Amino acid sequence: MIKVRIPTPLRPLTKGQGEVEAKAGSVLEMIETLNQAHPGIKDRLCDETGELRRFVNIYVNEEDIRFLNGKETFLKDGDEVSIVPAIAGG
Amino acid sequence: MSDLVIPQHILDDIVAHARELAPYECCGLLAGAGNQVNRVYRIKNIVAMEGAENLSSFDPAKAAHLERLSPAERAEIAFVMDMQDFSMAKKDIRNQGLALQVVYHSHPHDPARPSVTDIKIATDYEEIWPKINLPTPAYLLISLMHAEPDIKTYWIKAGQVTMADVLVH
Numbered sequence: 001m002i003k004v005r006i007p008t009p010l011r012p013l014t015k016g017q018g019e020v021e022a023k024a025g026s027v028l029e030m031i032e033t034l035n036q037a038h039p040g041i042k043d044r045l046c047d048e049t050g051e052l053r054r055f056v057n058i059y060v061n062e063e064d065i066r067f068l069n070g071k072e073t074f075l076k077d078g079d080e081v082s083i084v085p086a087i088a089g090g
Numbered sequence: 091m092s093d094l095v096i097p098q099h100i101l102d103d104i105v106a107h108a109r110e111l112a113p114y115e116c117c118g119l120l121a122g123a124g125n126q127v128n129r130v131y132r133i134k135n136i137v138a139m140e141g142a143e144n145l146s147s148f149d150p151a152k153a154a155h156l157e158r159l160s161p162a163e164r165a166e167i168a169f170v171m172d173m174q175d176f177s178m179a180k181k182d183i184r185n186q187g188l189a190l191q192v193v194y195h196s197h198p199h200d201p202a203r204p205s206v207t208d209i210k211i212a213t214d215y216e217e218i219w220p221k222i223n224l225p226t227p228a229y230l231l232i233s234l235m236h237a238e239p240d241i242k243t244y245w246i247k248a249g250q251v252t253m254a255d256v257l258v259h
């Protein structure tokens with residue numbers, strides 16, 4: 001199982017849970033799996049072409065997937081994934 | 091010892107950034123070694139990008155307010171960092187052997203102190219910094235509301251705002 005940290009803005013989609021588990025072999029698969037359990041989450045993370053939106057980062061074990069293999073980044077049991085929202089303010 | 095030592099040329103660079111983007115908000119990062127700041131990383135403000143307000147920790151009232159504005163108007167009252175830029179900066183900071191010290195942004199029309207939204211998002215972000223292997227930074231605000239820019243730096247921890255002790259050198 002993969003542990004996925006859900007940031008505050010997405011918690012309304014996960015019934016308030018800050019951490020969920022998913023069974024997945026890649027980041028792409030993880031997003032699809034999360035979307036089945038928590039519909040709508042994929043839309044928030046990816047644009048219409050499936051690309052990761054520019055205001056979100058995904059880290060696998062503290063490394064940004066943009067510097068790993070993107071959405072194809074391989075995941076194995078015990079990996080920790082963090083969905084990181086943009087730094088923002090008003 | 092001061093929390094941070096910021097060279098005048100770096101403050102000048104931040105003010106130039108804020109003025110270039112006014113009336114929109116600019117944002118960026120400062121990095122250095124120990125308490126000495128020695129690099130500026132300008133980050134794109136992508137608040138005008140579709141959906142950006144939904145994946146930031148804006149409270150519902152602020153998000154609703156942003157949605158009523160045109161994309162250009164949104165950037166006058168908010169910023170959302172381009173996380174692709176952020177990742178590049180984070181990588182460069184690491185490659186240079188530096189550490190992230192400060193997150194900065196401008197208030198084109200308001201004083202140099204954190205807004206309610208700034209405090210809320212900084213507080214939400216406190217749990218994220220360790221997850222991405224970064225220390226909790228100080229927050230620097232540049233106000234352009236008067237002819238003379240005003241710059242102030244703060245710590246935001248557990249919803250509490252305190253002034254950071256900054257030496258300009």
Ligand SMILES: [Zn+2]
Pocket residue numbers: 089090195196197204205208
């Ligand atoms: Zn602000």
